[in-house]
Amino acid sequence: xxxxxxxxxxxxxxxxxxxxxxxASAVLALVLGIIMxxxxxxxxxxxxxxxxAWVTLLRNTPLTLLFLIAFFVIPQIFFPGTSPYKLAVxxxxxxxxxxxxxxxxxxISTVPIxxxxxxxxxxxxxxxxxxxxxxxxxxxxxxxxxxxxxxALTKNSAIAGAFSNTELFSVSxxxxxxxxxxxxxxxxxxxxxxxxxxxxxxxxxxMERRMEVAR
Amino acid sequence: xxxxxxxxxxxxxxRIRNRVYSVIGSLAVLGLIVFVIVRLNDKGQFAPEMWxxxxxxxxxxxxxxxxxxxxKVFAVAAVLSLALGALLAVGRLSEHKAVRWVTxxxxxxxxxxxxxxxxxxLWVLFLTYKSELGFEGTQTEFWxxxxxxxxxxxxVQAEVLRAGINSVPKGQREAAxxxxxxxxxxxxxxxxxxxxxxxxxxxxxxxVVTLKDTSLGYVITYEELLYKAQQVAGxxxxxxxNPYIPMIIVIGCIYVALCxxxxxxxxxxxxxxxxxxxxxxxxxxxxxxxxxxxxxVVDQAEVAGPVGTAAKN
Numbered sequence: 001x002x003x004x005x006x007x008x009x010x011x012x013x014x015x016x017x018x019x020x021x022x023x024a025s026a027v028l029a030l031v032l033g034i035i036m037x038x039x040x041x042x043x044x045x046x047x048x049x050x051x052x053a054w055v056t057l058l059r060n061t062p063l064t065l066l067f068l069i070a071f072f073v074i075p076q077i078f079f080p081g082t083s084p085y086k087l088a089v090x091x092x093x094x095x096x097x098x099x100x101x102x103x104x105x106x107x108i109s110t111v112p113i114x115x116x117x118x119x120x121x122x123x124x125x126x127x128x129x130x131x132x133x134x135x136x137x138x139x140x141x142x143x144x145x146x147x148x149x150x151x152a153l154t155k156n157s158a159i160a161g162a163f164s165n166t167e168l169f170s171v172s173x174x175x176x177x178x179x180x181x182x183x184x185x186x187x188x189x190x191x192x193x194x195x196x197x198x199x200x201x202x203x204x205x206x207m208e209r210r211m212e213v214a215r
Numbered sequence: 216x217x218x219x220x221x222x223x224x225x226x227x228x229x230r231i232r233n234r235v236y237s238v239i240g241s242l243a244v245l246g247l248i249v250f251v252i253v254r255l256n257d258k259g260q261f262a263p264e265m266w267x268x269x270x271x272x273x274x275x276x277x278x279x280x281x282x283x284x285x286x287k288v289f290a291v292a293a294v295l296s297l298a299l300g301a302l303l304a305v306g307r308l309s310e311h312k313a314v315r316w317v318t319x320x321x322x323x324x325x326x327x328x329x330x331x332x333x334x335x336x337l338w339v340l341f342l343t344y345k346s347e348l349g350f351e352g353t354q355t356e357f358w359x360x361x362x363x364x365x366x367x368x369x370x371v372q373a374e375v376l377r378a379g380i381n382s383v384p385k386g387q388r389e390a391a392x393x394x395x396x397x398x399x400x401x402x403x404x405x406x407x408x409x410x411x412x413x414x415x416x417x418x419x420x421x422x423v424v425t426l427k428d429t430s431l432g433y434v435i436t437y438e439e440l441l442y443k444a445q446q447v448a449g450x451x452x453x454x455x456x457n458p459y460i461p462m463i464i465v466i467g468c469i470y471v472a473l474c475x476x477x478x479x480x481x482x483x484x485x486x487x488x489x490x491x492x493x494x495x496x497x498x499x500x501x502x503x504x505x506x507x508x509x510x511x512v513v514d515q516a517e518v519a520g521p522v523g524t525a526a527k528n
Contacts, residue, residue, distance in 0.1 A: 044233055047236075060427075061427075062429075076255060113220050157329075172335060182340055194327050
């Protein structure tokens with residue numbers, strides 16, 4: 001009990017760090033994932049191939065390796081001197097986007113065929129069909145898998161702590177370096193993660209109920 | 216709904232438009248790749264000397280050693296996590312309330328905590344009691360990594376197995392009890408074999424996650440492939456620079472090849488299972504969500520289960 005109060009500022013910063021890394025990379029993953037899903041169902045073969053390659057490659061790479069790529073390779077190519085926070089968000093976002101992409105793609109396939117056919121017969125283009133007809137209806141089936149994807153993202157964000165970011169893992173490292181017993185630290189950190197993951201699944205459950213439609 | 220439902224069969228105009236977009240799309244992708252290569256080349260990352268390091272026996276041996284260490288961790292963790300998974304799954308389906316609660320608590324706790332934090336806590340714990348536990352050299356890191364992977368993946372495998380066991384048609388269990396089998400016999404000779412069969416693709420996909428997560432050993436400075444490679448690159452100086460990028464490219468290819476091989480095995484088994492008419496739906500070989508959570512897969516399995524059950528009943 002004492003540990004949490006003695007080091008409350010550290011715990012608070014770590015908690016907020018985990019929250020902000022998770023939120024930022026969730027947004028990035030959502031945007032990239034939807035774009036990639038669009039690529040994967042598009043009528044243009046090169047974009048389809050690009051989407052497939054993106055998903056296959058990133059999904060089969062360990063996240064730690066992606067972090068190494070982000071910290072060693074990316075600064076050489078694009079912007080030298082990017083902050084570790086942005087690099088971590090980039091790695092996490094790209095990695096998670098592949099899972100979002102697959103969730104969205106399977107959501108697209110649950111929309112009844114008639115909807116797309118009706119849209120086409122109205123003369124809508126592919127982009128219009130996807131944006132105005134298919135994706136809004138796919139949202140409902142995409143939300144439950146998204147919830148577990150974001151919970152997984154929260155847990156993966158711990159790796160960012162090993163790459164000079166302030167979040168809950170770096171707090172546990174700091175406290176054990178100071179010589180405090182790891183057992184209590186572990187329990188408090190676990191509790192922090194439980195708070196975040198429970199709130200994510202709670203928020204998504206509320207969203208699910210809001211969007212529920214009697215069919 | 217196949218993708219082609221989203222757009223009409225292209226007419227003459229649309230075909231031209233698609234072709235234009237194709238060209239623009241390929242040019243954009245190609246442009247990005249060329250830009251990356253040119254930038255890396257400017258930094259001298261493609262200089263022959265940088266890549267010459269892989270001709271040295273020492274460096275090659277280090278990479279092979281790292282690869283073997285990774286495979287060793289993966290093999291031990293895979294076997295232990297499957298054993299623990301079976302134990303926890305049976306525990307969760309037990310008729311005794313106390314056993315059920317303990318296993319459920321264990322599974323929920325270790326599934327909710329990030330694997331990295333579990334591994335790190337175990338590492339610090341093992342370092343503190345190193346002499347009492349009788350660890351020597353890198354054994355501390357090895358066991359921290361293996362046990363961390365085991366408790367996390369064991370919990371996930373337990374959920375997967377439980378979904379598999381629940382997907383076995385009810386008649387199987389009833390028939391087994393009617394033959395006078397005991398609880399243990401029903402579980403080991405009737406339910407688990409069929410449950411494993413149904414969930415084999417998912418189990419192997421989770422093994423891919425286990426394989427990927429062995430790279431977390433990097434954080435606790437265990438000399439598996441990733442850490443070893445990074446260390447070798449850090450100790451080698453070519454043209455006043457460390458060959459991090461050639462090294463990352465090479466070990467990236469190794470990791471992707473390993474994971475793709477395992478994933479291919481999973482989808483092969485899935486296709487094979489769908490062909491067999493055993494009445495048990497085989498779970499999809501979807502890789503569990505985000506290297507971490509099998510929740511999604513379990514949901515899918517629970518959807519997949521009743522399909523088989525409905526067909527049977």
